[in-house]
Amino acid sequence: MPNNEIKKTDIPQVLEISDVVGEGKEQKSFFFKQSLQCRPGQFIMVWIPGLDEKPMAVSYWSRNEFAFTSKAIGKFTNALEKLKKGDKVGIRGPYGSSFSIKSNACVVGGGVGMASVSTLIDVLKNPIVINGARSKEYLIYLDRFKSKKMIVATDDGSFGRKGFVTQVLNGVLTENKKIKMVYTCGQEIMMKKVLGVCNRHNVECEASLERYMACGFGICGKCMINDKLCCVDGPIFNSKQLMSMPDFGNFAMLKSGRKVTIEEYHKIH
Amino acid sequence: MLQIKLCGISLKNPTILASGILGVTKESVHRIGKSGAGAVTLKSLCHEERDGFSNPAMFGYDGVFLNAVGLPGQGIDSAIKDFGRLDNLSVPVIGSIYGYRVEQFGQVAKKMASLKPAMIEVDVSCPHMDYGKPYYADPELTAKVTGAVKANAGRIPVSIKLSPNVYDIKEIAHSAEKSGADAITAINAASGMVIDISARKPILANKIGGVTGPALKPIAVRCVYEIYETVKIPIIGTGGVTYGKDAIEMVMAGATAVGIGTGIYYRGISVFKKVCDEMMQWMKKNKVKSLNEIRGCAHK
Ligand SMILES: Cc1cc2nc3c(=O)[nH]c(=O)nc-3n(C[C@H](O)[C@H](O)[C@H](O)COP(=O)(O)OP(=O)(O)OC[C@H]3O[C@@H](n4cnc5c(N)ncnc54)[C@H](O)[C@@H]3O)c2cc1C
Ligand SMILES: Cc1cc2nc3c(=O)[nH]c(=O)nc-3n(C[C@H](O)[C@H](O)[C@H](O)COP(=O)(O)O)c2cc1C
Numbered sequence: 001m002p003n004n005e006i007k008k009t010d011i012p013q014v015l016e017i018s019d020v021v022g023e024g025k026e027q028k029s030f031f032f033k034q035s036l037q038c039r040p041g042q043f044i045m046v047w048i049p050g051l052d053e054k055p056m057a058v059s060y061w062s063r064n065e066f067a068f069t070s071k072a073i074g075k076f077t078n079a080l081e082k083l084k085k086g087d088k089v090g091i092r093g094p095y096g097s098s099f100s101i102k103s104n105a106c107v108v109g110g111g112v113g114m115a116s117v118s119t120l121i122d123v124l125k126n127p128i129v130i131n132g133a134r135s136k137e138y139l140i141y142l143d144r145f146k147s148k149k150m151i152v153a154t155d156d157g158s159f160g161r162k163g164f165v166t167q168v169l170n171g172v173l174t175e176n177k178k179i180k181m182v183y184t185c186g187q188e189i190m191m192k193k194v195l196g197v198c199n200r201h202n203v204e205c206e207a208s209l210e211r212y213m214a215c216g217f218g219i220c221g222k223c224m225i226n227d228k229l230c231c232v233d234g235p236i237f238n239s240k241q242l243m244s245m246p247d248f249g250n251f252a253m254l255k256s257g258r259k260v261t262i263e264e265y266h267k268i269h
Numbered sequence: 270m271l272q273i274k275l276c277g278i279s280l281k282n283p284t285i286l287a288s289g290i291l292g293v294t295k296e297s298v299h300r301i302g303k304s305g306a307g308a309v310t311l312k313s314l315c316h317e318e319r320d321g322f323s324n325p326a327m328f329g330y331d332g333v334f335l336n337a338v339g340l341p342g343q344g345i346d347s348a349i350k351d352f353g354r355l356d357n358l359s360v361p362v363i364g365s366i367y368g369y370r371v372e373q374f375g376q377v378a379k380k381m382a383s384l385k386p387a388m389i390e391v392d393v394s395c396p397h398m399d400y401g402k403p404y405y406a407d408p409e410l411t412a413k414v415t416g417a418v419k420a421n422a423g424r425i426p427v428s429i430k431l432s433p434n435v436y437d438i439k440e441i442a443h444s445a446e447k448s449g450a451d452a453i454t455a456i457n458a459a460s461g462m463v464i465d466i467s468a469r470k471p472i473l474a475n476k477i478g479g480v481t482g483p484a485l486k487p488i489a490v491r492c493v494y495e496i497y498e499t500v501k502i503p504i505i506g507t508g509g510v511t512y513g514k515d516a517i518e519m520v521m522a523g524a525t526a527v528g529i530g531t532g533i534y535y536r537g538i539s540v541f542k543k544v545c546d547e548m549m550q551w552m553k554k555n556k557v558k559s560l561n562e563i564r565g566c567a568h569k
Binding site: 008009010011012014045047049050051052053054088090092214215217218219220221222224226227229253254255256257258259 | 290291292293294296297299300312318319320321323324325326327328329330331338341342343344347351463465467468469470472474531533534535537538
């Protein structure tokens with residue numbers, strides 16, 4: 001019988017923000033001079049003492065530094081937006097599954113979804129990056145990835161190609177038969193379409209999903225997608241898993257645990 | 270070897286998922302069942318939908334786990350639609366309920382009973398609307414709630430879940446038994462707080478929360494021990510059970526079954542199978558053939 005014991009620590013560690021960098025409209029990256037053992041696609045829980053704690057993908061990573069990139073959309077992320085260098089937040093994690101790292105890959109990011117795939121892009125060999133957003137001012141990481149093969153698209157055509165990333169992906173997969181893997185993060189409706197495109201081209205896909213999260217380590221059950229826990233089984237799921245989850249692209253649970261359509265889920269919060 | 274009977278229900282082993290850890294959807298019930306639990310307790314449900322508290326709602330370190338989730342839940346009506354029924358799932362299901370007022374406990378119990386759970390567990394941790402005191406903190410309040418639930422549960426056995434945050438847990442257990450409870454679940458979390466000295470603030474959004482996991486175990490074992498001396502009804506010993514030896518200890522204190530919640534945090538969903546395997550190893554080594562041989566043996 002095992003004797004004591006398994007050591008586990010999941011308590012926020014309060015860190016000073018070492019830098020804040022504006023990335024695009026309403027989007028900022030927050031840097032910390034701290035080493036973090038982390039794989040591409042994993043996330044951390046960010047605590048603003050006295051306010052709330054929310055999941056954020058690790059968007060920059062090096063041996064002694066990491067950052068996350070937040071888009072201001074509500075109470076918590078607007079409070080983050082106001083934080084400055086020297087302010088303190090609590091960090092715990094990293095949590096969740098990570099992207100497999102395959103060559104001959106295409107990465108599709110929609111809006112701030114680029115944050116979840118950015119450290120993956122850093123480590124992939126010559127990936128094709130499709131970076132899309134509603135319009136020009138919402139695009140992020142254009143400079144950061146300018147040395148990569150990057151196709152930029154905006155819904156309104158204000159920068160790069162006009163149209164959805166799924167259309168661009170379809171073109172890329174049609175022309176380039178070498179691509180074996182597509183990694184994606186963005187709105188769930190978009191990712192569902194990305195999976196559809198991949199299936200039509202017989203290409204594997206891995207997507208980073210979002211659900212309301214409280215613990216981040218598989219206890220509270222708030223982030224369940226069918227029988228999977230988004231926080232520990234995900235947030236990265238592969239084609240096979242995605243196709244066995246009827247909720248994917250369709251349903252999500254509110255904070256209370258009541259299941260609603262994805263559209264309602266995004267509207268209510 | 271590990272088979273038990275709890276209020277007439279046969280369980281393949283004594284490990285039961287405690288309320289509030291996963292156990293929110295049908296699919297999670299199946300998953301926990303498949304992972305080896307003898308029974309699964311659902312997250313507590315009341316008469317309305319609740320969001321619960323903001324985050325941080327839980328965290329853990331060094332065998333200490335704190336939570337203050339604020340009883341979030343979809344509410345019993347929505348759960349009825351979601352689950353349909355509870356008697357045809359792959360594992361026996363215990364429906365955990367509560368209300369704000371005594372009548373609501375009865376109403377929710379009636380609705381829960383319509384789903385046909387193997388058992389109804391009553392979470393008496395929320396404060397009584399009129400007395401401002403939690404239902405677990407006063408033998409008379411506990412009796413009222415037990416009576417209201419029993420009157421509405423039909424033939425489904427009812428377990429009252431007690432809190433360690435009282436002066437004398439024996440009198441509360443006694444009162445529940447006298448009012449018709451068929452079992453006692455002991456215990457819920459112990460009240461606690463952790464302050465981050467850098468942030469100079471309590472970490473939990475609700476500031477005060479409940480301590481669970483290994484830190485809770487000695488308190489839970491003491492409570493089960495005291496309750497066993499007081500009542501004849503079976504006890505679901507809950508609090509800090511992480512390893513097989515913890516479950517054996519609970520049984521020695523007098524538990525018929527053991528609840529496991531935070532154990533999932535430490536050892537994953539496979540904790541049920543691991544605990545059972547470790548219990549059987551211990552039993553073989555110590556030539557114990559059935560848990561009946563050691564139940565309550567610490568009292569002799
Ligand atoms: C694994 C994961 C990684 C994420 N990475 C990033 C990232 O890198 N950058 C980024 O800007 N955003 C990221 N998010 C989303 C981010 O957590 C939400 O934008 C944030 O919680 C919104 O909080 P709010 O108070 O500002 O907005 P609210 O108005 O409270 O909520 C707006 C929307 O945010 C989502 N949300 C709210 N609370 C939570 C929660 N506790 N858990 C999950 N989703 C929630 C819901 O979809 C909700 O509809 C990630 C989410 C997950 C699950
Ligand atoms: C996150 C969390 C949520 C809980 N929610 C409930 C609940 O809704 N109803 C309830 O009766 N007990 C609830 N509990 C208490 C547990 O059921 C159990 O009594 C307690 O955690 C002690 O057991 P453990 O140490 O095995 O976790 C909760 C515990 C945790 C950790």
